[in-house]
Amino acid sequence: MVVPRALELGAEVVQIFNANPRTWRSRPFSTEELHTFSAALRAHRLPLFLHTIYLVNLASPEEELRLRSEEALVEALLLGTRTGAAGVVTHVGSHRGAGFARARNWVAQAVTRAYVRVAETLGQTGSQVTGPTESRTGDPSGSQAIVPPLLLETAAGSGQTVGGRLEELEDLLLLLDSALPPGLSPAGLCLDTAHLFAAGYPLHETEPDGLDALIARLRSLGLSDRIGLIHLNDSQTPFGGRQDRHQNLGYGKMGYQTLARVVRHPKLAHVPFVLEVPGLEGHGPDAFNLGVAKSMREGAPGPPARLVPAEKDPADAG
Ligand SMILES: [Zn+2]
Numbered sequence: 001m002v003v004p005r006a007l008e009l010g011a012e013v014v015q016i017f018n019a020n021p022r023t024w025r026s027r028p029f030s031t032e033e034l035h036t037f038s039a040a041l042r043a044h045r046l047p048l049f050l051h052t053i054y055l056v057n058l059a060s061p062e063e064e065l066r067l068r069s070e071e072a073l074v075e076a077l078l079l080g081t082r083t084g085a086a087g088v089v090t091h092v093g094s095h096r097g098a099g100f101a102r103a104r105n106w107v108a109q110a111v112t113r114a115y116v117r118v119a120e121t122l123g124q125t126g127s128q129v130t131g132p133t134e135s136r137t138g139d140p141s142g143s144q145a146i147v148p149p150l151l152l153e154t155a156a157g158s159g160q161t162v163g164g165r166l167e168e169l170e171d172l173l174l175l176l177d178s179a180l181p182p183g184l185s186p187a188g189l190c191l192d193t194a195h196l197f198a199a200g201y202p203l204h205e206t207e208p209d210g211l212d213a214l215i216a217r218l219r220s221l222g223l224s225d226r227i228g229l230i231h232l233n234d235s236q237t238p239f240g241g242r243q244d245r246h247q248n249l250g251y252g253k254m255g256y257q258t259l260a261r262v263v264r265h266p267k268l269a270h271v272p273f274v275l276e277v278p279g280l281e282g283h284g285p286d287a288f289n290l291g292v293a294k295s296m297r298e299g300a301p302g303p304p305a306r307l308v309p310a311e312k313d314p315a316d317a318g
Contacts, residue, residue: 002037003037003041006044009287011046014049014274015229016049016051017052021055026075034082042084048080048086050088055072056073057093058070058073058092059093061097062096070117073150078121081147081148084146086229087149088149089231090153092172095162096160111179112181115181119147148185149185149188151190151229152187154189154199156241156242157195157242169223170221173186173223189223190230192231193234193254193259194231194252198242199242204258215267228272230271230274232274232293234246234250235252246277247277248288249296250303256292256303259296263293264299275293
């Protein structure tokens with residue numbers, strides 16, 4: 001389902017949830033199912049990213065919730081290893097008032113324990129865990145299992161969520177660098193355009209250039225080379241509104257030009273982009289949004305007319 005749909009839409013990168021994102025229930029996959037899926041991804045050269053379920057809260061003061069989150073992370077990392085995923089994206093979560101200073105240790109502990117458990121599980125199944133220096137072109141179901149890097153996602157900054165400020169993510173990545181078992185891919189960053197905008201990064205401003213300021217900040221924090229993925233989304237939330245509400249490309253408060261500058265920025269040219277938009281029909285990323293993203297990349301001054309949806313067509317207005 002996933003690969004044919006991606007090909008039909010003209011996608012070049014795939015991101016999926018490893019389980020129903022709104023429940024803790026996990027979904028078992030047969031070995032054959034995983035083999036067919038990863039073979040299809042490889043055949044069409046589609047890099048895969050997994051996203052952990054929305055319930056994950058690695059920063060929670062409640063130990064029970066952190067343990068469930070750790071469990072969900074283990075599942076995502078194992079599935080990522082078995083499908084040859086390029087990364088596992090997660091929201092860090094909310095410290096619920098406990099403060100970042102305490103939450104950072106909970107996050108590091110949960111992530112580290114998850115990686116140790118993944119290594120143990122893979123060891124038990126006869127796989128050898130390797131880091132990023134090994135080739136990713138091999139068969140992920142073979143003896144060389146590559147555990148994908150964890151990518152911490154920028155947050156919209158509502159309430160007590162962790163990750164609304166890049167400094168928090170930098171701190172967590174440094175903490176994980178020293179805490180994770182050796183030989184693993186270091187954790188990285190997933191930038192979400194709608195979240196950054198909602199959190200107060202002025203990507204829409206051209207004088208002075210808010211995007212260049214963001215790129216400079218990432219560089220000064222040592223994060224430029226750690227961006228593993230970008231979520232390209234417009235935002236229903238106004239600038240600095242601190243609410244996580246995505247919108248179709250060009251239909252939100254960010255708009256076509258703002259997002260096009262992100263897509264075309266030379267310092268982000270090496271990073272894969274995925275869409276997390278509601279879609280015109282409400283079924284998620286669709287041909288319309290993919291077409292808009294491609295026209296941004298190609299330098300078009302606006303979305304191609306043939307992609308303007310019917311309800312926006314002046315000919316239909318009367
Ligand atoms: Zn996102």
